[in-house]
Amino acid sequence: MEDSLTARLKRLVTNGNEVLEFRLIRDLDDLNSKETVFKPEMTYQVFGNREIIFGYQDLKVQLFYSAGCLETYLGMTYTEKVNSEHEGVEADEVLTKIAEKLAPDVHYSLSSFTNALAKDDTFAPHGKLIHSFSLNDEGTTKRFEVYKADMNYKGFKEYHQRIQTFLLWYIDAALFIDIDDERWQYFNIFEKYTTPMGTSRYATIGFATVYRYYAYPQHIRPRVAQFLILPPFRRMGLGTYLLQAIYREYITRNEVKDITVESPSEVFQRLRNYVDALNCSTLPSFKPECLKKGFNNEMVTEARDKFRINKKQARIVYEILRLRATNVANPEEYRAYRLDVKNRLNIPFKRKQNEEAKILRALKNEEKRTYTSDNGLPSEEQRKEILETEYHLLEDEYKTVIKRLEYAADL
Structure with a gap:
């Protein structure tokens, strides 16, 4: 004992x-x-x-x-x-x-x-008001505002130093950014509410930071680095409004090549997929009849020009919207969709296979007999199992996004 x-x-x-x-x-x-x-x-x-x-x-x-x-x-x-x-x-x-x-x-x-x-009592958000909207929360109408700021606004540095501390408790491997770097831009969302005494006040809801990377020859590539809605205000759709406000700030600028995200968490990637799919569903090339013909350059171009979405993300959006448009009860239609996605998932494996084949072709016959591959490639059967697992995980994730798209369509 x-x-x-x-x-x-x-x-x-x-x-x-x-x-x-x-x-x-x-x-x-x-x-x-x-x-x-x-x-x-x-x-x-x-x-x-x-x-x-x-x-x-x-x-x-x-x-x-x-x-x-x-x-x-x-x-x-x-x-x-x-x-x-x-x-x-x-x-x-x-x-x-x-x-x-x-x-x-x-x-x-x-x-x-x-x-x-x-x-x-006297606090007002720093920066420029870029978007305002109202939501119904359990029968109560609430008003929200999004502001864009930088460190030139008096008092904003002190405010940002306070709000960024929440990252430690909610973002894995969080790092505080270099606030002296002028390429950072800050987006903050607030609730504007009225006290029982009739006074207007602002309450902090969340924030995001965006870094404006240089892109050759004369472009910039804004990258969302941090994004946080505080826990008391989640599941209200506020993340969608904040991300859309950020998008609107950049998508109409000719110097913006595309908008990217730095190491997104699963939760943020799901939000991003939803917002991008919602936006792209309005584009002609992403209509259901076009989606069933497969991913093409018109989709890449239109997603980039209208919403500054890069090719990789445009492909993900295409897969989400095509699944939404696919009749899974139709064996042939559903099978065509699965093969299309699996072919994309299988590209890294095929690339490694091709690299291995190039090495073997370059070797002389006597060298081939003694050559031992150490590329870690699974067998064909193992790869099929891995691919099947990857696909089902991805489809489940896509269905979560689609469910939210259907909910938005019903509003």
Whole structure:
């Protein structure tokens, strides 16, 4: 049996994802409302790969933000802490680890933080208003606005340093960008709401960053690098509006070659596929009767010219829309679709096969007898199994996008 000290120390180990809680504070009542609490999706970028915190009993870590300008409060509570002098181990410096990642001027006093909430009374988004829209949320009409900004706007640097800290808890392998690089552009989305006193205020909803890469000879290639809708505002379609607003800023500019994405997560790629498919479904070359004839250069050209979509993404959009237009109950029609997609998935394998064949042709007969391939290619049977698995995973993903397209069509 383990001794009492070991058992006690085990009780002082907690999961960072469970003990950390966020709130976006619009009024003082939100400080105590359980409905305003939301949790991180990951904490390893602050607490280490195991995402654990040691040394506290009944630990609760609080990271609160004012809803508009994101004034920040950091605090923690616990009922017991490990005694380093008597038990020979140190408790983790929780607040220090988090504070290192936060913007300057964090509040460690709740009274100081509550006093700072008054700053939201005069807070207005930085930058240029580029899009506004309204949504019905459970019977309530809510108004949202998207702003485009850069570091030349007074106060925006401090605001961005606060909002970017959310990346650590929701974006895998997140990195803060170089805000001194003028090629970055920033897109922020806010809810414009009215307080019970009749005052208009803004609440932060999410943001995106776009880097304008140079493209030879005189073009730019905007790349979406970071994209985040905060958890309390998800599943409302706000990501779609933000991405469409970004698109509208670039697609009409002649100097823009295409719009790309940096290492997209599965969730963002799904959003991107939906928005691109929604847009391309309005183009003549992507009509159902054209889709069944196969992917062609007209689709590539039209997707690029109208929406600045590159060839690779245009192909994905084509496959989604063709599946939508395919009668899967018709064996021949469905089989033609599957073969078309599998042929595309099989291209990397065929390329490796061709490379291997070129090597063998270049060898002399005696060299061929001693040549041992180390290309790692699967057998034909193995490749068929791999291809079948890849296809079904892809089709399931496409069906998720199609379901959303059908929902949008019904609105």
